[in-house]
Amino acid sequence: MYENQYWQAVVEKNQQYDGVFVYGARSTKIYCRPSCCARLPKRENIVFFPNCITAESAGFRACKRCYPNKSCISEPHIELAQQICNFLTAQLNNPPTLDELAQKFNLSPYHLQRTFKRIVGISPKQYTEAQRLQRFKKELKEDVNVTEAIYEAGYISSSCVYEQVNSKLGMTPKNYQDNGKGMLISYTVVSSALGYLLVAMTEKGVCAVKLGDNVEKLELLLQAEFRRAEIQRDDTAHQEWIQAILAFIATEQPHLNLPLDIRGTAFQIQVWQALQKIPYGETRTYQDIAREVGTNAVRAVGSACGANPVALIIPCHRVLRSDGSLGGYEWGLERKQKLLELEKRKKGK
Numbered sequence: 001m002y003e004n005q006y007w008q009a010v011v012e013k014n015q016q017y018d019g020v021f022v023y024g025a026r027s028t029k030i031y032c033r034p035s036c037c038a039r040l041p042k043r044e045n046i047v048f049f050p051n052c053i054t055a056e057s058a059g060f061r062a063c064k065r066c067y068p069n070k071s072c073i074s075e076p077h078i079e080l081a082q083q084i085c086n087f088l089t090a091q092l093n094n095p096p097t098l099d100e101l102a103q104k105f106n107l108s109p110y111h112l113q114r115t116f117k118r119i120v121g122i123s124p125k126q127y128t129e130a131q132r133l134q135r136f137k138k139e140l141k142e143d144v145n146v147t148e149a150i151y152e153a154g155y156i157s158s159s160c161v162y163e164q165v166n167s168k169l170g171m172t173p174k175n176y177q178d179n180g181k182g183m184l185i186s187y188t189v190v191s192s193a194l195g196y197l198l199v200a201m202t203e204k205g206v207c208a209v210k211l212g213d214n215v216e217k218l219e220l221l222l223q224a225e226f227r228r229a230e231i232q233r234d235d236t237a238h239q240e241w242i243q244a245i246l247a248f249i250a251t252e253q254p255h256l257n258l259p260l261d262i263r264g265t266a267f268q269i270q271v272w273q274a275l276q277k278i279p280y281g282e283t284r285t286y287q288d289i290a291r292e293v294g295t296n297a298v299r300a301v302g303s304a305c306g307a308n309p310v311a312l313i314i315p316c317h318r319v320l321r322s323d324g325s326l327g328g329y330e331w332g333l334e335r336k337q338k339l340l341e342l343e344k345r346k347k348g349k
Contacts, residue, residue, distance in 0.1 A: 004224065005306055006048050009034045020299040022049050022068045024060040031055040036066035050267065050300060053078065053120055057085040080105065081119040084112070088128050095128045117294050126266040183229035186237045187222060189215050192249050193342075194335050198222060199245060200231075201238055205259030209245065209310040211331035225309075245312060249339075251346040254280040256313045264307065267293070271304035278318045281347030283340065285322045306330055318343075 009017040017034040024031035025041040031049065032038060049055040052062065052069040062069040084105060088095065101124055102109040117123050122130070185207060187200035192211075198218040200208035208225065212218045223231060247253035264272065274292040278284050284292075290301045305316040306328060317336045321327045329336035 003048060005303075006034070007043060007046070010046070011040065013037065017299075017303075020303045022052060022055050023047065024049060024055050024058070029060050030063050031060040031068055032063040033066040033068045036063055036068075038063060038065050050265075050297075051120065053082050053085055056082060057089055077115050077119060081116055084116055084124065085120070085127065088124060089131050092128065092132050095125075098124065118296060122266050122270070130266050183226070185222075185226055185229050185231045186234040187219075187231065188233065188235045188237065188242060189218060190242060190246065192246055194249055194331075194338065197245065197249070199242055200226075201241065202261045204261035206241060206310055206313060207261045209312055211311055211335055248312060249342075251342050254343075254346065258313055260310060260313065262309050264304075264309075267295075267300065268304040268307055271301055272308060272314045275305070275308070275314050275316055275319065278315060281343045283318045283320050285320055286327065287322055289319060302328065312339075 006017070006021055006023065008014075009020075010023055013035045015035040020034070022031045022033060024047050026045045026047060027041060031052070047058075049058065049060075056062075056069075084101065087101075087104065096104065098109045098113060102112045105112060107115075113123060116127075120127060183202065185200050185202055187198060187208075189196055189198045191197070194211050195213050196211070196215050196218060198208070198210040198212075198215075199206060200210075200222055208222060210218045210221060241258050244253060244256060244258060248256050262272075270293040271289060274289050277292075286298045286301050286305070289305075290296060290298045293301070295301070302319075305319055308314045308316045308330070311317075311331055317329060317339045319327065326333050326336055
C-alpha cells in the first residue's frame with residue numbers, strides 16, 4: 001500500500017515527500033528525491049528506499065539533478081552508518097552480534113546502536129533482518145527453489161523462515177513467489193457512520209480495512225493491493241469481526257482486538273505497534289511516535305501512518321501534527337475529525 005502512495009508522489013513530483021523516501025531506477029542504478037525533475041522511469045523499474053543510506057547500500061548512486069543525498073551531508077555520522085550498513089549486508093550469512101559490531105567499529109554497543117537507529121531509523125539487527133528478507137524475496141522472484149532461497153538468504157533453517165518471515169511476507173514463501181497467486185481473500189462492504197466500510201480477510205485475520213463513499217473504488221483499491229490473489233466477496237464470513245468494527249465506529253466498543261494478517265517493513269511495524277498503544281480518546285503527535293520508536297524521522301513516521309493497511313484497528317487517526325492540526329488521513333480529514341470527536345465524547349461520558 002505504501003508503494004502505491006510513494007509512486008503517486010513520484011508521478012506528481014510532490015515536494016512534501018522529500019525526506020520521507022527516495023526512489024531508485026533499476027535501469028540506471030540512480031536514486032532521486034520524489035520531486036526530481038528527471039524523466040520518470042517505468043514503474044516496474046522503480047524501487048523505494050527510506051533514505052540515501054539504504055539506497056547506496058543497495059548499489060545506487062545519487063542523482064546529479066536533485067542531489068537526494070544533500071540532506072545527509074550535514075550529519076556527522078552518515079559515513080559511519082553507511083559503513084555499518086555495507087558490513088551488515090556483506091555478513092548476512094553470519095550476522096555479527098551488537099558487541100562484535102561495536103568492536104569492529106571501535107564504539108560502545110550503546111553508542112553504535114543509538115547512532116545507527118537515529119540515522120537509519122531501525123536497529124542494526126532489524127536492518128540485517130530487512131536485508132535478509134529482501135535477498136530472500138529476490139531469490140524467490142528469480143524462481144529459485146524455496147529451500148535453496150532460504151539458505152542463499154542466510155537463514156539457518158526453514159523453521160526460521162516460517163516463524164519469522166511469514167509474518168512479514170503476509171503469506172507463505174511459495175505464495176509470495178507466485179505474487180500471492182492462490183491466496184484466498186474474502187471481503188465484505190457495509191454501511192457505517194463513516195461511509196462505506198470494506199473489510200478484507202484471509203484465514204489468518206483481517207488484511208485490509210478501507211473507508212470511502214464509493215463501493216467500486218474501494219473494491220478496485222483492494223484488487224490493486226492484492227493483484228494475484230483470489231478475491232471474492234462474502235457477506236457472511238467472520239461477521240463477528242465486522243460487527244466489532246461497526247461497534248467501534250458507533251462508540252459501543254472502545255477497543256478492537258482482532259487477528260491481523262498484514263505486511264510491512266520493520267520500521268512500519270514498529271510505528272503500527274506504537275499506534276496501537278495510544279489509549280482510546282487520546283491523541284499523540286507524529287513527534288511523539290517518532291520518539292516512541294527511537295528516531296528523529298518524523299516524516300517517515302507520517303508515511304508509515306499513511307501506509308497503515310487496517311484503518312481503525314491500527315488507530316492512525318489518533319496522530320496529529322505538533323501544532324494540533326489534523327495532518328493527513330488516507331480516508332479523508334472529515335472522517336479523521338469525526339472519529340476523534342466521537343472518541344473524545346465517549347471517553348468524557
